[in-house]
Amino acid sequence: MSNTVLLDRQGKTALLTLNRPERLNALDYATNDLILQYLEELERDDAIHTVVITGAGRRAFSAGGDIHEFSATIAAGADIAVRKFCRRGQAMTARLEAFPKPVIAAVNGLAYGGGCEIAEAVHLAVAADTAMFAKPEINIGIPPTFGGTQRLPRLAGRKRALELLLTGDPFTAQRAFELGLVNKVVPPEAVLDAAFELAGRIQRHSRHAAARILTAVTRGLNTGIAEGLQIEQEQFARMAVTRDTREGLDAWIERRIPDYDSNGTP
Incomplete structure (x- = not known):
């Protein structure tokens, strides 16, 4: 199996690490497929x-799609590019967004293009204060392809998102926090600990209730209020x-901490 993504189970949390530091953890097709796997x-x-996703090395979370790879695909024609590049990336971010367990991005460096789109798609995100974000696809003459034209406006609002999409200008972790793209900004050395701490606070509660909340929010965002x-x-x-x-109701009435793990499946 390719080692472009590393999987490490740490208690109740799985850590996925994008592992192409020499390419700023660019998302080639094999990496996309391995994330899905x-x-x-x-x-x-x-x-x-819970799942935490981060990038290997100190420079990047992910610099986005592998330009050398998808440039060759685009040269083969629009139909092939849509199938091999666009749909593949959209399938990956859609899977993250609809995943029934909370997914937390630990953004440790550059989150450009597809890397930014992962941060948009996951349920929660923590960023190093040195991290930088960008929607730079317009610089190479294309729109975002992994869902960025749809998710960023929903997070940040239409006009703020369009400024980022149309200029390609990078923005800081603090700005990402202000836009609602990340939940917390911390020093670089604390970003992974902060993500695991957030995961631990979620794990105090029923994992099945968490799945129901994720489903309701993810599906409901794209519907009318009724x-x-x-x-x-x-x-x-x-x-x-x-x-x-x-168990949750009984524990509340009896003034004790609920023991969900002893219940097995719901």
Whole structure:
């Protein structure tokens, strides 16, 4: 198996590391495919409750798509480029966005292009204060291809997103925080610890309830309020009959900490 993505299980958290530091962790096709493969494996692993994704080395989270690779694909024609490049990247970010376990980006350096789109797609993100973000695709004559034209406006608002998309100008981690792209900015040496600390706070609660929340939010964002409320009701109904809900209610009434792990499956 390729080592362009490393998987390390640490307790209830899986750490995925983009591992092409010599190429600023650029997302070639093999890396995209391996991310999807590992996510499939981690979804089936009941011992894993949260996922953290970061980049190898000190310079980059990910500088985006591998330009040398996808440039050759584009030269082969639009249909081939859409299938091999665009759809592949969109499938990866869509999988991250819809993943039923919380995914946290630990942005340790440059997050450009596809790297920025991973940060947009995941559920939560922590960034080093030295990290830089950019939507630079316009500099090479293309729009973003991994979902950036859709997710960034939803996070930052249309006009703020369009300024970034149309200029290609880089922006700081603090600006990413102000735009709603990351949850927290920390010193570089603390970024991975901060991501794991956030994962630990999530793991205090029912992993099944977390999955229902993720589903309701992800699906509801792309609907009207009435349909979104219906989705919320459906997710509540799925959870209300579980042992986790009964344990949470009993623990609250009995003034004790709930023990979800002893319940097994809901």
